[in-house]
Structures are given as C-alpha cells and as structure tokens.
Amino acid sequence: MLSKNKIGFIGGGNMAEALLKGMLSSAGPLDVAVSDLNTNRLEMFRTQYGVEAITKDSKKVVEYADVIIFAVKPQVIPEILDEIKDLVADKLIVSIAAGVLTASIESHLNEGARVVRVMPNTPALVGMGASGICKGSNATPEDIELVQTMMETIGVCVVVGEDRMDAITGLSGSGPAYVYTFIDALADAGVNMGLTRVNATTLAAQTVMGAAKMVLETGIHPCQLKDNVTTPAGTTICALHELDRGAFRSTVMNAVESATKKAAKLGKLNK
Incomplete structure (x- = not known):
C-alpha cells in the first residue's frame, strides 16, 4: 500500500525521520520528497535514506506527493496551508503536529480536503511508538487504513474519534x-x-x-x-x-x- 503512493514530508525533524525510516524498513524503496529550511537535515535525508527530492520549498513537495505529512511546529501550519491550499486537491493531508484540530486544518484548505490527524510519541524514534489517529470530515476509510499502515511501521496505533485525542495526548503522548x-x-x-x-x-x-x-x-x-x-x-x-x-x-x-x-x-x- 505504501509503495503505491508518493510521500511528501513538510518538515524534516526527528519524527519525520523516524517515520520515513520505519516505512522504508517495512515497505522497501519509496518515492519520497522532503522540505525543510535546514539544509543539513535535507542533506541527511539524501545521504542516509536516499531521498533525492529535497527542497526548501513546501509547494514543490505538495506538487510531487500524493500524501503530504505535516511534521512541523503547530504555529507555522496555518501559513503553509494558506500557501498550498490550491495544490492539494485529491491529496491526503496527514498532520502529526500536536494539538492542531482537523477542523482547523480544513478551514485553511478548499472544501473537500482530506485530512487525518496523528498523535505520535517519542518512542517512535526507536520503533516503539504509540500513536492515536483520527479522521477529518472528508477522510475516507482507505485514508485511515493507509495512515494506520504508516504508523504501524514505528510501533502501534489506535483509531479514535477526535474527541479522544486529548486523552491520547495525556496518556501516550506525555x-x-x-x-x-x-x-x-x-x-x-x-x-x-x-x-x-x-x-x-x-x-x-x-x-x-x-x-x-x-x-x-x-x-x-x-x-x-x-x-x-x-x-x-x-x-x-x-x-x-x-x-x-x-x-x-x-x-x-x-x-x-x-x-x-x-x-x-x-x-x-x-x-
């Protein structure tokens, strides 16, 4: 399932690296693009994980990928979403940013945008994560299945309603x-x-x-x-x-x- 999609990471921090590492270990070679303002992190993705599509421009990642994973700080998400809103039709948005509601993400995108929110925890960095997943208003069962497959490469995950995501933050996140x-x-x-x-x-x-x-x-x-x-x-x-x-x-x-x-x-x- 993972190999059928082009994966794009907006943000190349530790959690993005952990997720990419897990997916590569599970599914083998993937079509991946990464954007980050830190050129050292981009070079690390190229040399250690073979990612050739590296850039500082988030728009290029969105244009490239079918699945866009937001792995950036919550406060910068609205600005990025406003920049890419016209580029994400028929693409899946996955947010691993803490505390950002799916409705908030959808409000910055065009009607019908497919959004899935994930709350991972730091043991994902050693392949032992515990994550919660919830769907936005337009995400499909197939979207949820895909994100489950992704998160299970770095540990275990559960699917809940968004009203239970704060409890997951309090339990496994912290x-x-x-x-x-x-x-x-x-x-x-x-x-x-x-x-x-x-x-x-x-x-x-x-x-x-x-x-x-x-x-x-x-x-x-x-x-x-x-x-x-x-x-x-x-x-x-x-x-x-x-x-x-x-x-x-x-x-x-x-x-x-x-x-x-x-x-x-x-x-x-x-x-």
Whole structure:
C-alpha cells in the first residue's frame, strides 16, 4: 500500500525521520520528497535514506506527493496551508503536529480536503511508538487504513474519534515522561540500596520494558500479572503497600487527567 503512493514530508525533524525510516524498513524503496529550511537535515535525508527530492520549498513537495505529512511546529501550519491550499486537491493531508484540530486544518484548505490527524510519541524514534489517529470530515476509510499502515511501521496505533485525542495526548503522548521519571526513581532506589548507578539504571529500564512486553504479548490484564508476582507475605506485597500508601495509582491517574485537560486548552488556542 505504501509503495503505491508518493510521500511528501513538510518538515524534516526527528519524527519525520523516524517515520520515513520505519516505512522504508517495512515497505522497501519509496518515492519520497522532503522540505525543510535546514539544509543539513535535507542533506541527511539524501545521504542516509536516499531521498533525492529535497527542497526548501513546501509547494514543490505538495506538487510531487500524493500524501503530504505535516511534521512541523503547530504555529507555522496555518501559513503553509494558506500557501498550498490550491495544490492539494485529491491529496491526503496527514498532520502529526500536536494539538492542531482537523477542523482547523480544513478551514485553511478548499472544501473537500482530506485530512487525518496523528498523535505520535517519542518512542517512535526507536520503533516503539504509540500513536492515536483520527479522521477529518472528508477522510475516507482507505485514508485511515493507509495512515494506520504508516504508523504501524514505528510501533502501534489506535483509531479514535477526535474527541479522544486529548486523552491520547495525556496518556501516550506525555506518557514517556512519566515512565522516565519512574525508571529514574527505581534506579535511585537501587543506588540507595547499594547498586551501582549503571547497574541500577540498566535493571530498572529492562524491568519496565520487560513488564510492558508481558502485557502486550500475553494479553493478560496487568492486575493479574501483578498478582502473579505477588506471593503471600512476600517482598512484592510489602512494596505495593508502600505504593498504595503514597497514592501511586491516584497520582498517575491525576497526572494523565491534568495533561489531557491541558491538551484540550492548547487545542482551543490552535483553532
């Protein structure tokens, strides 16, 4: 499916690179164009990924591609959309810009424009992303299927209504920061108990990754996996008691709720 489309990236940052890398690994050689104001980034796409169609001009990417991926900062999107609005008929617009609503994108384009919005997260940079996808008013089921195929090259993705995209931002978009904080705390605890920093960090990170893999690959509910580790009067139940004493679960839930509400506020500013 990917090889049947010419792909254009407006913006050549880390997320664009991760997505292109994933697509090339999955689908093989593709027809790709990239625009960016940074000539060093453009040269990197040419030398590392074989992209010959590199330019500073976004219009040239739009003219070239069937699928245009916006991988730029939210504040510059309206200006670019106004420049290309007459060039995107029958093309699919995919935005990975945080907080920019599909309706906002459509308002800068001609009637009937097909738009899909994606909320990725930074682990996409290592092929372990978790992304949310929602459709604009004119996007087709085939458009959604294509974007799913693209995002699955860098991790997993779910399709939701746009009214749930703020929750995805609060959970998986900001979520890596929560996990990094947890890993750092685990490592600090290991150091406090006598482990070296290197060993403690390695064990903490691998423990988190292994536990996550158990959830994804076994399909067993996290609570059941937790109970499988917890023996009567053992070490784990003592530790879990301390987490409950510190309102660990409630704090995590409150953090996601707070991030979700903040995402909603930012979305209103980007209308």
